Amino acid sequence: xxxxSLDIVRRSATSTPPPDVRTSYAGGxxxxxxxxxxxxxxxxxxxxxxxxxxxxxIGSNFGSYQNxxxxxxxxxTLMRFSEYENPKGDLxxxxxxxxxxxxxxxxxxxxxxxxxxxxxxxxxIVDFQEENCIGCGYCVAGCPFNIPRISRRDHxxxxxxxxxxxxxxxxxxxxxxxxxxxxxxxxxxxxxxxHAAERIEDLKSRGFDKAGLYDPAGVGGTHVMYxxxxxxxxxxxAGLVENPQISLAVRLWKGKTKPLALAAMALTAVAGFFxxxxxxxxxxxxxxxxxxxxxxxxxxxxxxxxGAGGATGxxxxxxx
Amino acid sequence: xxxxxxxxxxxxxxxxxxxxHWLVALSFVLAALSGLAMFHPALFxxxxxxxxxxxxxxxxxxxxxxxxxxFLGLAAAVWDDxxxxxxxxxxxxxxxxxxxxxxxxxxxxxxxxxxxKLLFFVIVVCAIALVxxxxxxxxxxFAGSFPIPLIRFASLLHAVSAFVxxxxxxxxxxxxxxxxxxxxxxxxxxxxxxxxxxHHRAWFRQITHAAHxxxxxx
Numbered sequence: 198x199x200x201x202s203l204d205i206v207r208r209s210a211t212s213t214p215p216p217d218v219r220t221s222y223a224g225g226x227x228x229x230x231x232x233x234x235x236x237x238x239x240x241x242x243x244x245x246x247x248x249x250x251x252x253x254x255i256g257s258n259f260g261s262y263q264n265x266x267x268x269x270x271x272x273x274t275l276m277r278f279s280e281y282e283n284p285k286g287d288l289x290x291x292x293x294x295x296x297x298x299x300x301x302x303x304x305x306x307x308x309x310x311x312x313x314x315x316x317x318x319x320x321x322i323v324d325f326q327e328e329n330c331i332g333c334g335y336c337v338a339g340c341p342f343n344i345p346r347i348s349r350r351d352h353x354x355x356x357x358x359x360x361x362x363x364x365x366x367x368x369x370x371x372x373x374x375x376x377x378x379x380x381x382x383x384x385x386x387x388x389x390x391x392h393a394a395e396r397i398e399d400l401k402s403r404g405f406d407k408a409g410l411y412d413p414a415g416v417g418g419t420h421v422m423y424x425x426x427x428x429x430x431x432x433x434x435a436g437l438v439e440n441p442q443i444s445l446a447v448r449l450w451k452g453k454t455k456p457l458a459l460a461a462m463a464l465t466a467v468a469g470f471f472x473x474x475x476x477x478x479x480x481x482x483x484x485x486x487x488x489x490x491x492x493x494x495x496x497x498x499x500x501x502x503x504g505a506g507g508a509t510g511x512x513x514x515x516x517x
Numbered sequence: 518x519x520x521x522x523x524x525x526x527x528x529x530x531x532x533x534x535x536x537x538h539w540l541v542a543l544s545f546v547l548a549a550l551s552g553l554a555m556f557h558p559a560l561f562x563x564x565x566x567x568x569x570x571x572x573x574x575x576x577x578x579x580x581x582x583x584x585x586x587x588f589l590g591l592a593a594a595v596w597d598d599x600x601x602x603x604x605x606x607x608x609x610x611x612x613x614x615x616x617x618x619x620x621x622x623x624x625x626x627x628x629x630x631x632x633x634k635l636l637f638f639v640i641v642v643c644a645i646a647l648v649x650x651x652x653x654x655x656x657x658x659f660a661g662s663f664p665i666p667l668i669r670f671a672s673l674l675h676a677v678s679a680f681v682x683x684x685x686x687x688x689x690x691x692x693x694x695x696x697x698x699x700x701x702x703x704x705x706x707x708x709x710x711x712x713x714x715x716h717h718r719a720w721f722r723q724i725t726h727a728a729h730x731x732x733x734x735x
Contacts, residue, residue, distance in 0.1 A: 210558035331570035334656040446669040469691030486711030
């Protein structure tokens with residue numbers, strides 16, 4: 198989304214403050230996905246395609262209602278279907294709307310090397326600015342949820358924008374508008390947490406005593422949250438990550454080590470300069486040349502020790 | 518060979534080795550500049566030298582791969598002469614004498630000294646790490662085929678080994694400036710007998726046993 202925004206709180210590969218004079222006084226926004234209310238109709242998937250003008254390739258049936266098989270550069274949200282046999286022996290059909298979680302501490306943004314290719318707005322939405330994207334795929338490595346996809350056509354990274362264009366003008370995201378059961382709701386994060394608490398209470402009264410909210414603290418919380426009937430086992434929902442956090446490798450790769458490494462490189466060069474200033478060059482003087490000449494003159498050819506084969510094979514020019 | 522070359526100059530690097538070295542050196546500079554653009558935001562502007570961010574991302578792996586292929590030739594040519602021997606460790610232990618130009622206190626040095634040999638193997642290890650990790654994170658061609666945790670590790674390894682390599686090459690470049698005559702040796706191929714006597718006496722003895730003093734046609 199290329200609209201100029203004055204409410205940017207984080208900007209990739211930028212070490213000075215981004216333009217953030219406009220504050221989100223209502224606090225962050227959040228999309229709440231209630232898996233217990235979802236019927237898997239995919240209206241949200243279609244609404245996402247329509248609003249964003251995306252048409253993915255027609256896939257093939259791989260034995261599941263899930264279609265396409267995975268998120269792609271043109272499928273920014275996807276209903277994932279999981280069949281779970283619970284301890285009582287009953288089948289539970291767990292359906293989870295997958296897509297960008299809009300982390301408060303986004304790993305993609307941390308990993309991105311291109312200034313301004315990923316931004317986070319004051320309302321919490323993490324947005325890719327594809328015109329600044331260089332296609333390196335570092336966001337893919339940075340994301341704890343395996344969300345960004347690099348287009349094979351234009352080599353830019355794409356993912357759910359949380360309809361930042363709609364939200365910016367006071368509309369709810371397209372998927373929310375299309376949901377027929379109220380499984381998807383949108384509002385301030387605080388309101389969504391309150392709503393979730395009511396839903397969880399209701400679920401617990403119906404026997405889902407492990408019901409809970411998925412708002413993982415490891416990434417600072419997310420601006421897309423789930424109500425799960427089995428919050429103790431998020432992996433049941435098509436492998437939802439239990440304790441997502443920015444990987445240690447990414448933190449080492451992109452953390453304070455980078456400026457330190459840069460300083461170390463500069464210091465290495467500076468150390469050389471000061472060695473030059475304090476100790477100076479190592480130069481050959483006349484005495485060395487004289488000693489060498491003497492050595493050359495005093496080496497009778499006939500007295501070579503055996504095996505002193507002379508020049509290496511790479512220096513045939515030095516052979517007599 | 519230039520006319521001003523003294524008649525008793527000793528050939529240190531053949532034209533083939535020199536060409537190989539400078540192909541590695543030029544591609545290293547390009548790979549390092551384009552890589553640094555993606556290493557730290559403060560250096561992102563270096564990408565403009567390559568036509569902008571996307572072009573930097575496109576070109577960097579090809580430049581790096583080219584560097585590694587030509588480095589294979591150079592490494593093979595100098596490998597045997599760079600194997601570390603006990604005298605080299607003694608040389609390295611006396612690093613204070615080395616950096617203070619007290620060369621007379623050091624053990625006699627063959628074709629390469631302990632520092633050069635150590636640097637050579639640091640470069641070899643970094644090169645292997647850079648090539649392998651670079652292929653794992655190379656988009657759009659290869660990265661898509663590897664699991665994300667492996668790509669994360671490869672990204673870290675790539676950055677760490679590039680950092681070590683750049684520091685090593687800064688040391689290498691400074692050492693060439695410091696030890697006068699080294700740059701000439703790698704540009705024009707020859708050193709004076711005094712240079713060989715002072716810095717690489719065992720090598721001096723070795724080659725002058727066979728040929729007293731002359732530079733062949735090059």
